[in-house]
Amino acid sequence: MDYPALERAARRHASAELIRHAVAELDRIASGRRALRAVRHPLGFVCLPLLRDGHDGVCVHLFGTPDAVPDRSAPQVHCHSWDLTSTVLYGRLGNRRVDVHHDPGAPTHRVFEVHSDPSGVDELRPTERLVRCRPGAEQTSARGQTYALPAGEFHTSVVPDGRPTATLVLGRTLPGRVDLSLGPLSAPGHRMVRRTCDASRTARIARAALRRIHEPEP
Numbered sequence: 001m002d003y004p005a006l007e008r009a010a011r012r013h014a015s016a017e018l019i020r021h022a023v024a025e026l027d028r029i030a031s032g033r034r035a036l037r038a039v040r041h042p043l044g045f046v047c048l049p050l051l052r053d054g055h056d057g058v059c060v061h062l063f064g065t066p067d068a069v070p071d072r073s074a075p076q077v078h079c080h081s082w083d084l085t086s087t088v089l090y091g092r093l094g095n096r097r098v099d100v101h102h103d104p105g106a107p108t109h110r111v112f113e114v115h116s117d118p119s120g121v122d123e124l125r126p127t128e129r130l131v132r133c134r135p136g137a138e139q140t141s142a143r144g145q146t147y148a149l150p151a152g153e154f155h156t157s158v159v160p161d162g163r164p165t166a167t168l169v170l171g172r173t174l175p176g177r178v179d180l181s182l183g184p185l186s187a188p189g190h191r192m193v194r195r196t197c198d199a200s201r202t203a204r205i206a207r208a209a210l211r212r213i214h215e216p217e218p
Contacts, residue, residue, distance in 0.1 A: 030203050038206075061166065062166045075181040077154055086146065100133045
């Protein structure tokens, strides 16, 4: 995959071009021509990691499927160490921004660093940073729409109507940044595991995504 070309297409909001790229990759996975494994993410979606090239990455994220079950211990409010640009392939996805302010005197949450190991283990480490948060703006994107979330912006993602949804995600990691999440003030550090699907399950996930891409939106 050509990350710069996808990035340019996203900036032009060329959704048809981006969807064609996603369909081509999903077809390769569904047919077994690409040996890629789907990953069940603790936040409640399935990730198909299409590209990892230095600081750049491309994934398809799938929400609202039987495999997309959130880990109850996973903090939903988080921010990335990477700039995200995402195009909705089908369904609708909402992103609720969360305003976070340093407030050690009357905090509501503690900030945790999220350190991800290639083995699939995410370690959440409590920091000394105490904050107060409140709901911010919400943006809901539908099929063919592209949205961006800059690194460091706290948010939570929701599927507003519970229908299956998929996005093509472009990410560029920024040097010196760390993934962060918000948790209870007294919560200890803990670990979560991203579990990998086998080849057969991955192919079924890709085939289901292809069917939904080709279905007309209700």
